[in-house]
Amino acid sequence: MKKILLMCFLILSFNAVSFASILDPDEKPTPYIKTVGIFLDAPMSYVDNETVRTLIPEKAKELFPRLKFDLLPFDKTEMALRTYREDHRMIVNQYFSQPLNRNDIQAIGKDLSCDYALFIKISNGPPRVSSGLLSTTFKTTVICDVRLLDIATGNYIISKQIVKDGKSTAIYAGVPSFDKAYNEALEKTLKELTIDTSTL
Secondary structure (H helix, E strand, O other): OHHHHHHHHHHHHHHHHHHHHHHOOOOOOOOOOEEEEEEEEOOHHHHOOHHHHHHHHHHHHHHOOOOOEEEOOHHHHHHHHHHHHHHOOOEOOOOOEOOOOHHHHHHHHHHOOOOEEEEEEEEEOOOEEEEOOOEEEEEEEEEEEEEEEEOOOOEEEEEEEEEEEEEEEEEOOOOOOHHHHHHHHHHHHHHHOOOOOOOO
């Protein structure tokens, strides 16, 4: 009988310690890693540009620390965007599709189980050409509209617009590169982009 009582006492003691550890106010909870999707709405020349497809995910990794956020692969979000546009008949032709809005991004984000969506909308003005004595220069202005969307509420947490110029110059009979001008403007934009994610 004493052995049975002793066993019961030990079991109750163990459960009490375990329960106390669960309710321990000093014990730090395991942090919840939030999922972020990167969504790019841009002319096809940007979406298919290898430099752009490298620059934007690299910047996203810098903005969203790995220990706190899980970034979905850019290819995965790009495929989800393309499928959504096809399903909603938003693609006009291979060069143009209807622009995405907040509801579109929220719907895609929910399908991908995202907590947040980094929505980057890139637009550019027409290229401008200037000629010197021995050189030709292409210039362009890139407008980068960056928004961070809370998928659950549908509210923008951050909304920024950055405008930058890029150029490409060729000497003598060479031809400047439009892509180089666009990429230079985009690089300047991403360098300037900062987001405080400490409160998310």
